[in-house]
Amino acid sequence: MKTRVIILLAIVLSAFALRPDRIINGTVKDGANAPIAGVSVSIQGGGAGTVTDRTGRFSIRIPNQARALVFKKAGYIPLTMPVPSDSVLNIVLTQKTLKAEVLADEQIKQSEQPGRVSKSLAFNRVASAPATFSGAVMQMSVPTESYKPINENGFLSVSQQPVTTFSVDVDRAAYSNVRRFLNNGQMPPEDAVRIEEMINYFDYDYPQPAGEHPVAITTETTDSPWNPGLKLVHIGLQARSVSTENLPASNLVFLIDVSGSMSETNKLPLLKQAFKLLVDQLRAEDKISIVAYAGSAGMVLSPTSGSEKKTIKDALDKLEAGGSTAGGEGIELAYDLARKHFLPKGNNRVILATDGDFNVGISNESELQKLIEEKRKAGIFLSVMGFGMGNYKDSHVETLADKGNGNYAYIDNIQEARKEFVQEFGGTLFTIAKDVKIQIEFNPAHVAAYRLIGYENRALRNDEFNDDKKDAGDMGSGHTVTAIYEIVPKGAESVYVKTTDTLKYQQNRTLTTSNSGEMMTIKVRYKKADSEKSVLFDLPVKTESVGFEKCSENLRFASAVAEFGLLLRGSEYKGKATYADVIQRARNAFGKDEEGYRSEFVQLVKAAQSLDGSQGTARK
Known part of the structure; x- marks a missing residue:
């Protein structure tokens, strides 16, 4: 009888498992x-x-062992x-x-008394922000996350410094990272807010390049919404779009x-799902290798055709987390594989997926940068996909991507993975113009x-x-880059402009454009993907x-995005900027x-408005 029960139980369990x-x-x-x-x-x-869309809808895959959704x-x-x-x-x-909140807390306390279980709350014991009588939401700290300090750009006098230069930036990691904080009920650290990445997260409808250059420029000038009397100059760059079938x-x-x-x-499990989306976009002529690293690094998958999708996905499924991080050793092995199978006219790229916590191996950032720069010169680029929270090293992974002529994204959910690897597949992986620099003379x-x-970091x-030896940002197929200047018109007064002495040797110079209608000149310098000459x-x-x-x-x-930043x-x-104006x-x-x-x-924006106001500590 006991044997029959065991057999029956085994059948039931196996059916459940399958x-x-x-x-x-x-x-x-x-x-x-x-x-x-x-x-x-x-x-x-x-x-x-997953995350609900604008209509409140969601779709999620549920494993058979799952018991509840949060x-x-x-x-x-x-x-x-x-x-x-x-x-x-x-x-x-x-x-x-x-x-x-008080009612919910009271019900939970009652349900946790010995012998009492509230049926309505049996599946509702989720940690929420502590309630106080002031209605404040306590903000969690991020002691092990690191961000590069941002010294905000100030106003520069044209009479003193008429020329400004910066590198383009197509990275969008800051926006999805800010989203992660706000969706978790926290205001983001100020240094996590890189405004140019927030602006460039969104697609804009700029004209495609029509001439010889792979990049086109669009400009507009209007009044500043948050600083009356000042102007905004909006600059849009559009990289040429190349259809997937024509990509190398x-x-x-x-x-x-x-x-x-x-x-x-939100790290390795999400990473696997994200990379599977990328695998679905690959063609037979594309080759994929997988290197995993923890205490040591090893090859998980030798170069495999993009047509063998099941093989690649099976290799991803076998990955498990455990051990310390030998990031440097992993990078060396990945670059070695990319070099051995180098495609002279193709796209050779290492895609690093990490929480950025490199603590073993080549942990010295300058040594890592040197390695990545050397490989970049050899035609092997590096893109970085950041995952997770808590020990997230934004400052580290951003630098690596910049030095590797690649883009940097932060993936906080499967929708963001779809955006990076499906909707913007060409822009994410295929460079149209590299080392793109912008110089403006006012x-x-x-x-x-x-x-x-x-653009403080750019x-x-x-x-x-x-200087063609100076590295700058790259633009991929279909990429857009947006920059916004706030200007003080000649003759206008502004509290932001400090009085400076007139330059002794410049005041009598002849200005050939003084009576022209030109407000400024934008110069763009770039290199073709296969060239080192700009x-x-x-x-x-015009004005x-x-x-x-x-x-x-x-x-x-x-x-609106800039004002939110x-x-x-x-x-x-920020002048008269408000959350309400941003929303409208x-x-x-x-x-x-x-x-x-x-x-x-x-x-x-609504979430930030709620958090900022309820805490009584609106940022000043």
Whole structure:
């Protein structure tokens, strides 16, 4: 009899184990039946997650062993629900109020008394921000995350410094990292807010290059919405788009961190899902290798055709986290594989996926930079995909990507992975123009002072513009780059412009453009992907300014993102900026927004507004 019971139990358990994963679809709404975008949906106890779209909808793959789903969003009480037996789950989240939070805490306390279990809360014991009588939300610290200090650009006098130079930046990691903080109910550290990366996270409708150059320039000038009397100059660069079938073959090496710090749900499990999306985009002519590193590094997959998708995905599935991090050793092995299978006319690239915690191996940052720069000169580029939180080393991985002629992204959910590896596949992996630099000369007859918003980490000396040995940012297929200057017109007064003595030897110089209608001249220098010699072209910009409401959606939305960044940083140049103004102007510039990114932006601004106000510590 005992043997029969054991056999029957084994059959039941094996049937359960073999039950396939399933997909659950649903919506999340508030008490007024309005959809909520940006709600984090995850599997309790670990596993991949997702985020609701602008209509409040979500879709998530559920493993057979999953028991509950967790729903979280800043400003709402977290909710944990048992996995339903059917494939549809509709959720209602309650906004955080003192009464609601106190009631929830009281119910949890009652349910935890011996012998008592509240059925309604049996699946709702989720840690939320502690409630206080002031309604404040306590902000979690980030003691082990590191960010490069940002010394915000100030206004420069044209009479003293008429020329400014910077490198383009197509990285967007700062935006998704800021989103991660806000979705977790925290204001981001000020140095995590790189405004240029927030602006460049979004696509803009700039004209495609029509001439000989692979990059086109678009400009607009209007009034500053947050500093009356000042002007905004919006500069848009558009890289030529190349269809996927016309892109060169790829020799890619996935370099994957499997150290112990990568074991969390939003690290290695999310990483695997993200790279599988990339694998789905590969062609037969593309070759993929996989190197994993922890206490030591090893090859997980030898070069494999992109047509063998199952083989590549199986190799990814076998990865497990554990051990310390030998990042340097892993990079050396990955570069060695890329070199051995180098494609002279192809795309040779190492894609590093990590939380940035390099603590063993070549841990010296200058040595790592030297190695990456040497390989870059040999035609092997490096892109970095950051994952996770807690020990996230943003400052480290950003530097590595910059030195490797690659882009840097922070992947906080599967939607972001889809954006990087599916929607923007060409831009992420295929370089159209490298070492792209911008130099602007302002005409003192029309401009008294200027300030570049963001790009603090991308500033170049003016003499470096003509130096082909000086590294700069790269633009991939279809990439856009947006820069915004705030200027003080000639004759206008501004509290931001300090009085300086007139230059003794410059005051009598002849200004050949003093009576012209040119406000400034933009010069762009770039190299073709297969060349080390730069190409130069320029574009004079007239003084014409149009009313803000008559400007393109590109300018209006980009300026809203810039203003949001000023608020998050507590910038001294934010003037009359407010969250309400950001929301209103962004809503009026959604455009098509087919993927809902601009709609999601408004939800993040609302979250920041709630956090900043409820804490009583609005950044100044």
